[in-house]
């Protein structure tokens with residue numbers, strides 16, 4: 716994939732939003748977000764048809780603005796919405812199976828430490844998500860923060876693979892993540908909780 720697409724990676728679901736998700740996504744894209752992941756997950760997430768309906772609205776926004784629309788975890792929803800790709804973690808559907816099913820879609824895989832790295836089919840995925848870099852309360856089952864040292868290490872191991880940092884990233888610390896070797900930063904709360912999305916995205 717074009718690694719420039721990872722530069723400002725926005726992730727969100729209705730559980731992260733205090734106002735209309737469609738409006739938040741539009742503002743974020745207009746301010747410069749380069750790729751979007753629909754992550755409807757956790758105790759307050761929508762389920763069933765309500766999840767599909769929101770996903771369809773968010774997909775249409777991405778189509779209008781011509782940025783990739785990625786689904787978190789849910790391969791069935793990728794089919795239903797005709798998404799551009801899927802992001803999975805170590806305990807989700809296997810990347811090899813997804814690659815067989817979707818030869819041309821974007822596939823992202825989370826890799827948080829050397830043990831996970833050693834068992835990951837990096838050659839089957841388009842990019843790696845590395846985190847949590849900093850402390851985060853957004854993900855209910857987040858691991859212990861790994862710091863930017865993990866980005867440096869991954870970059871040494873994978874000089875040519877697109878890498879995006881995730882977890883506790885803000886306009887204040889994003890540069891550190893890029894300087895460590897990431898191609899981009901993924902954020903949820905920095906944008907969904909911002910009082911000025913345009914300024915936040917531009918600062919990122």
Ligand SMILES: Cc1ncc(COP(=O)(O)OP(=O)(O)O)c(N)n1
Nearest residue numbers: 787788802803804825844845881901
């Ligand atoms: C870009 C990006 N990186 C990492 C993750 C985390 O994926 P995972 O470990 O599967 O955790 P959940 O997001 O499914 O809770 C991600 N979603 N996106």
Ligand SMILES: Cc1nc(C(=O)O)sc1CCOP(=O)(O)O
Nearest residue numbers: 846847851853882883902903904
């Ligand atoms: C979805 C997710 N995955 C993580 C990982 O470490 O793999 S951390 C995380 C939450 C990121 O939210 P925020 O930008 O609000 O910290």
Ligand SMILES: [Mg+2]
Nearest residue numbers: 788803804807
């Ligand atoms: Mg997952």
